[in-house]
Amino acid sequence: MRRGSRRQFLLIPVLLLAAACAGVPTVEEALEVQELQTGYDDGGVEAGQNRxxxxxxxxxxxxxxxxxxxxxxNAVFRVVEDPEELGSQSVWAIDYKGLPGGQTVGPFVMRSRFGYSGEQARxxxxxxxGFKDVVVQVFAKQGGNQWVKLTEQVIERQLLAIAPSPAKAAQ
Structure with a gap:
């Protein structure tokens, strides 16, 4: 075997590994949150109280x-300065077909199942x-990787009228 062909033989696996690693970006490299809006949605009436x-x-x-x-x-909602989770919701944002570079997906509308109730107008x-501010943390993960925080925001004290999310709830 010639010396040159041995180098080529060793170089091929290295190049294949490098190409495989460069093929898919991480969540941190690829995703940014846009058009973020927070507020409180009408949770209907339960036991005679507005939610x-x-x-x-x-x-x-x-x-x-x-x-x-x-x-x-995954959106995780907590009352400010309280470590307990108020509620969370997960959705599949991008399927196996992928989101090409430069493209946008959404909007995603995510709500806590728990919030505030009262007899007064919303x-x-x-x-x-007794009303305390709530913070939302939005996390993302790709496949079996770890969750990565994309953003954290205090929920604005405003009423929202947003259509439901088109995404399917994650199992």
Missing amino acids: LLPTVSFKLRNKDARSINSVQV VDMFQHE
């Missing part, structure tokens, strides 16, 4: 040139002494 549910709406943009696929998004509930 407000903390809600976030956003789009995701692939800022990388490479396509990203198989991404789940808009008046924001002024109640």
